[in-house]
Amino acid sequence: MSFIRDTLMVFRRQERLALRNPAWVIIGLMQPILYLALFGPLLTRLPAATLGTTGNAYRFFVPGLLIQLGLFGSTFVGFAIISDWRAGVIERFRVTPVSRLAIMAGRVLRDVVTLVVQAAVLVLVGVAFGLRAPVAAVFIGFGFIVLVAVGLASVSYATGLLVKSEDSFAPLVNTVVVPLLLLSGIFLPMTLGPGWLQGVARISPFRYIIDAMREAYQGQYFNTIMVEGIAVAVGMAVLFLWLGSRVFVRENA
Amino acid sequence: MGIIEARGLARTFKSRRRTVEAVRGVDLSVGDGEIVGFLGPNGAGKTTTLRMLTTLLRPTAGTATVAGADLLRDPLGVRTRIGYVPQAIGQTMGGTDPSCLVLEELLDQAGLYHLRTDQAHQRAELLIGQLDLTGLERRLVKTLSGGQRRRLEIALGLVHQPPLVFLDEPTTGLDPQSRSNLWEHIGRLRSDLGTTVFLTTHYLEEADVLCDRVFIIDHGVIVADGTPDELKRRISGDVVTLRVAGEDAAAGKLLADQAAVREITVADGTLKLTVERGERALPILLRVLDGAGITLESINLSRPTLDDVFLTLTGRSLRDDSPGPASPGPAGEPEPTVAAKE
Numbered sequence A: 001m002s003f004i005r006d007t008l009m010v011f012r013r014q015e016r017l018a019l020r021n022p023a024w025v026i027i028g029l030m031q032p033i034l035y036l037a038l039f040g041p042l043l044t045r046l047p048a049a050t051l052g053t054t055g056n057a058y059r060f061f062v063p064g065l066l067i068q069l070g071l072f073g074s075t076f077v078g079f080a081i082i083s084d085w086r087a088g089v090i091e092r093f094r095v096t097p098v099s100r101l102a103i104m105a106g107r108v109l110r111d112v113v114t115l116v117v118q119a120a121v122l123v124l125v126g127v128a129f130g131l132r133a134p135v136a137a138v139f140i141g142f143g144f145i146v147l148v149a150v151g152l153a154s155v156s157y158a159t160g161l162l163v164k165s166e167d168s169f170a171p172l173v174n175t176v177v178v179p180l181l182l183l184s185g186i187f188l189p190m191t192l193g194p195g196w197l198q199g200v201a202r203i204s205p206f207r208y209i210i211d212a213m214r215e216a217y218q219g220q221y222f223n224t225i226m227v228e229g230i231a232v233a234v235g236m237a238v239l240f241l242w243l244g245s246r247v248f249v250r251e252n253a
Numbered sequence B: 001m002g003i004i005e006a007r008g009l010a011r012t013f014k015s016r017r018r019t020v021e022a023v024r025g026v027d028l029s030v031g032d033g034e035i036v037g038f039l040g041p042n043g044a045g046k047t048t049t050l051r052m053l054t055t056l057l058r059p060t061a062g063t064a065t066v067a068g069a070d071l072l073r074d075p076l077g078v079r080t081r082i083g084y085v086p087q088a089i090g091q092t093m094g095g096t097d098p099s100c101l102v103l104e105e106l107l108d109q110a111g112l113y114h115l116r117t118d119q120a121h122q123r124a125e126l127l128i129g130q131l132d133l134t135g136l137e138r139r140l141v142k143t144l145s146g147g148q149r150r151r152l153e154i155a156l157g158l159v160h161q162p163p164l165v166f167l168d169e170p171t172t173g174l175d176p177q178s179r180s181n182l183w184e185h186i187g188r189l190r191s192d193l194g195t196t197v198f199l200t201t202h203y204l205e206e207a208d209v210l211c212d213r214v215f216i217i218d219h220g221v222i223v224a225d226g227t228p229d230e231l232k233r234r235i236s237g238d239v240v241t242l243r244v245a246g247e248d249a250a251a252g253k254l255l256a257d258q259a260a261v262r263e264i265t266v267a268d269g270t271l272k273l274t275v276e277r278g279e280r281a282l283p284i285l286l287r288v289l290d291g292a293g294i295t296l297e298s299i300n301l302s303r304p305t306l307d308d309v310f311l312t313l314t315g316r317s318l319r320d321d322s323p324g325p326a327s328p329g330p331a332g333e334p335e336p337t338v339a340a341k342e
Helices: A002-020 A023-038 A058-075 A078-086 A089-094 A100-129 A135-163 A166-182 A195-201 A205-217 A224-249 B046-053 B075-081 B102-112 B117-130 B146-158 B176-193 B204-210 B228-236 B248-256 B278-291 B306-314
Strands: B004-015 B018-030 B035-039 B061-066 B082-085 B164-168 B196-201 B213-218 B221-226 B238-244 B261-267 B270-275 B296-302
Touching (some): A002 A100, A002 B102, A058 A100, A058 A205, A078 A089, A078 A135, A100 A135, A100 A224, A135 A166, A135 A205, A205 A224, B004 B046, B035 B046, B035 B176, B075 B082, B082 B146, B102 B117, B146 B176, B176 B196, B221 B228, B238 B248, B248 B261, B248 B270, B248 B278
Parallel strands (some): B035 B196
Antiparallel strands (some): B004 B018, B213 B221, B238 B270
């Protein structure tokens, strides 16, 4: 199928460009590793009941950091498409018979691959710090962040293409992402918060996803939290993918 | 039927309670193998028209056939058969990624047109030779000179051997040497490959040198089209200035009777004639004067430039950075200069 071939072609191009300058992949990974090293030890001092986990605090913390990695890694990809647009590359691609959706899909695929590699490194570092979790859970966690990244990267590219200015893009993304991140209970469980905050936190989709990932890390694969998490993750991915693709396939740009 | 046939092509942009008619009913007919120039002041609708013809923008009205495919019903067919080289200066650049290697860009472009790998290498190799990019294959795009990068961008537009190429301001921003070098390359597209070239420019010199035919667009409509020579003639005719030794009144009388002469003024030995076609009128005028035994001291034929044409048709000058004296604006007004890009 031509769409798949086109997507793989765009993917290979973007991958080649990313590997030419791998510094960004490493910088993107630095932040969660710093949290792991400098914030993680604080959590280990808290009673396991507070964190709602069994075993050690890293079962709680690593899923949160994975989501953080996925959130930041994929919401900021729109930056790159602004410079591509400015270079005339997007327009050049749009005048060829290549699938216009593949211009987005190939990039998203590259971001997902990058993210999975980063996530694997993060989990390994976590293990070094003392994380112990079922192998299946680690893969389920990867599944969740892939879903998160697919949706967010699509929307990020679409937003970049609509905004067309790095100066507006960065504050816009920060405004949306930071509150969502804070409301997701990445660093501390939301259950510690007062009632109103717990209520507000229900609006963050990442809240459900993190909870499901933490369940998995506890070895709990079949319960309502898991179902909710999967439903939210899949729903968000489909919705955002659709929104993003609308911008890429439209006739005027 | 021509390779481009457009009827009533129009595009309206709507923004907060304001409607802008960028292009208002453009008819275009371009024949196979022509090099056609699209001229207009900034904001006249050049780029909008080009973007409609290349499927980047959907027309709000009108129809067009481009390279044998219907623009509205078969945009993919159009994309398959045309080459497009975006303008390199302004909001967006010419389409090459600064962090790519020259060869990679060519191979990727071939991939976008679904060429097989061996074909892609063949085409890339050929184009590298044809556009003087030899030795630059492994160079990063950002290290190329302006002229080299522009030639690469043109090569990208040719990778799939399209019968029709759109060049948006192909030489804007280049130094004079690179510009005339690029003109040679563009000329060769037609002479060697039979490619039809549709280019926009605001260098009148470029249109004059390169184009068989010129369309002039202003306020979203085509205000004139024809060969550069036809357009110049349509405006004001050519001016012949003669100096004769004495007998200027007699000479003036004789010449005023000639069919080719539209207007004549005589003042101390100098005759100024406006004629229809200078190159044809000159021999006749000389023969008449010679027959009457009048001695000529000097002769000069000056033809209007495309800039004169432009100014007459649009009330605006097209020049904004070409050297040399600009045509005087109407009633001695300072010439309107256009700085911003379309």
